[in-house]
Amino acid sequence: MDYQSFSRKSISDLEKIYRLNLINSVSGYKSANLIGSISEEGTSNLAIFSSVVHLGSDPAILGFIMRPRTVERHTYDNIMSSGYYTINHVDTQHTAMAHYTSAKFPSSHSEFELCRFKEEFIDGFSAPFVKGSPVKMMMKFEQEIPIEINGTIMMVGSIQHLMVSAEAIEESGIINLEKSNTAAISGLNTYYSPQRIAQYPYARVGQPSQNLLKE
Amino acid sequence: MDYQSFSRKSISDLEKIYRLNLINSVSGYKSANLIGSISEEGTSNLAIFSSVVHLGSDPAILGFIMRPRTVERHTYDNIMSSGYYTINHVDTQHTAMAHYTSAKFPSSHSEFELCRFKEEFIDGFSAPFVKGSPVKMMMKFEQEIPIEINGTIMMVGSIQHLMVSAEAIEESGIINLEKSNTAAISGLNTYYSPQRIAQYPYARVGQPSQNLLKE
Numbered sequence: 001m002d003y004q005s006f007s008r009k010s011i012s013d014l015e016k017i018y019r020l021n022l023i024n025s026v027s028g029y030k031s032a033n034l035i036g037s038i039s040e041e042g043t044s045n046l047a048i049f050s051s052v053v054h055l056g057s058d059p060a061i062l063g064f065i066m067r068p069r070t071v072e073r074h075t076y077d078n079i080m081s082s083g084y085y086t087i088n089h090v091d092t093q094h095t096a097m098a099h100y101t102s103a104k105f106p107s108s109h110s111e112f113e114l115c116r117f118k119e120e121f122i123d124g125f126s127a128p129f130v131k132g133s134p135v136k137m138m139m140k141f142e143q144e145i146p147i148e149i150n151g152t153i154m155m156v157g158s159i160q161h162l163m164v165s166a167e168a169i170e171e172s173g174i175i176n177l178e179k180s181n182t183a184a185i186s187g188l189n190t191y192y193s194p195q196r197i198a199q200y201p202y203a204r205v206g207q208p209s210q211n212l213l214k215e
Numbered sequence: 216m217d218y219q220s221f222s223r224k225s226i227s228d229l230e231k232i233y234r235l236n237l238i239n240s241v242s243g244y245k246s247a248n249l250i251g252s253i254s255e256e257g258t259s260n261l262a263i264f265s266s267v268v269h270l271g272s273d274p275a276i277l278g279f280i281m282r283p284r285t286v287e288r289h290t291y292d293n294i295m296s297s298g299y300y301t302i303n304h305v306d307t308q309h310t311a312m313a314h315y316t317s318a319k320f321p322s323s324h325s326e327f328e329l330c331r332f333k334e335e336f337i338d339g340f341s342a343p344f345v346k347g348s349p350v351k352m353m354m355k356f357e358q359e360i361p362i363e364i365n366g367t368i369m370m371v372g373s374i375q376h377l378m379v380s381a382e383a384i385e386e387s388g389i390i391n392l393e394k395s396n397t398a399a400i401s402g403l404n405t406y407y408s409p410q411r412i413a414q415y416p417y418a419r420v421g422q423p424s425q426n427l428l429k430e
Binding site: 001002003004005006007008011012015016019020021022023024025026027028029030031032033049050051052053055056057058059060061062063065072087090092094096097099100101102103104105113115126132134135136142143145147148149150152154155156158159160161162163164165166168169170172173174175176177178182183184186187188189190191192193194195196199200202203204205206207208209210211213 | 398414
């Protein structure tokens with residue numbers, strides 16, 4: 001395989017947009033999620049995030065990465081004032097409007113309206129879900145963890161309520177993301193529709209993984 | 216859309232394996248990466264991780280989540296003693312052996328050998344790359360960040376050297392993950408081969424996103 005090689009110095013010397021595109025691509029696929037929140041004044045907010053990461057199953061904990069002084073600031077303020085937010089899968093039919101939530105709309109406007117998503121509420125929680133999203137979670141803010149090296153923040157929350165498209169959930173509890181039509185993201189702006197190629201049992205020494213989908 | 220709903224209490228009451236499958240699925244797609252490292256005794260180690268997350272482009276910083284007392288312990292020990300590790304994309308042809316690296320092999324054995332990956336070294340760094348991986352990075356350990364709520368750890372590192380399949384890198388710096396054959400993961404054991412469906416320009420107010428791939 002032919003490679004293009006970059007040293008630390010040559011990465012640092014790259015033109016800014018090229019470097020943003022390259023370095024945002026290197027981690028591979030990322031989850032496409034819309035985070036819903038609501039301000040003290042009652043204005044809802046919706047923003048796309050590609051950094052949601054699994055932290056634990058019991059209790060059910062997820063993290064995501066926040067840049068404090070950027071477009072996502074409304075999300076941060078709303079989470080801090082209300083204590084709650086929602087995480088909603090982006091389906092492959094709605095990537096254009098999901099991407100558009102990253103434009104710098106003023107805080108007095110709701111991306112739900114501007115990007116044509118419908119809000120949905122459940123009893124006991126103020127944060128808005130995205131109606132029709134195949135997997136959606138009500139999250140309680142638990143902790144913010146500063147990442148000193150570059151000033152980003154990991155926001156940690158616990159799942160309070162989870163709704164999964166009945167069609168996509170398998171007997172084992174696994175969510176079939178092909179059936180839920182969940183989109184993947186790479187880099188800053190590329191969206192993918194993945195196809196399932198393999199499912200392996202829990203790995204054990206001496207038993208190389210067999211693809212269960214091909215049995 | 217019909218949903219299956221889970222309250223916080225009903226998630227906590229689920230049978231353990233069902234809960235692991237469900238909660239590991241809810242964050243959506245994850246990157247499939249092999250992390251390579253080497254012990255003080257010179258035994259190399261290779262382990263699959265699905266939690267690599269972008270933290271910054273300048274300097275180029277990535278994080279991943281580590282559970283301290285589990286199968287990934289060798290990776291942690293090696294990173295702490297040597298200060299370096301590699302992150303290597305898993306291509307769609309090698310998901311079975313990549314998954315098999317998660318079996319609990321003894322520390323005296325190398326997963327490179329047991330799972331039939333070839334090591335590759337570059338001058339000045341001890342950590343082994345995965346030969347043939349389409350995107351591979353030499354990482355310098357920068358910081359470990361404890362996540363108090365459940366004892367997991369975010370490992371933060373900076374890219375020292377990056378090698379990208381020449382065929383997959385576009386003029387803009389974007390890596391086309393379809394061309395690099397990078398695999399995605401969902402949950403604990405399902406692998407996906409994604410197809411590019413859309414690429415949007417930087418989002419600006421008043422300019423809803425147009426799919427550049429369809430132009």
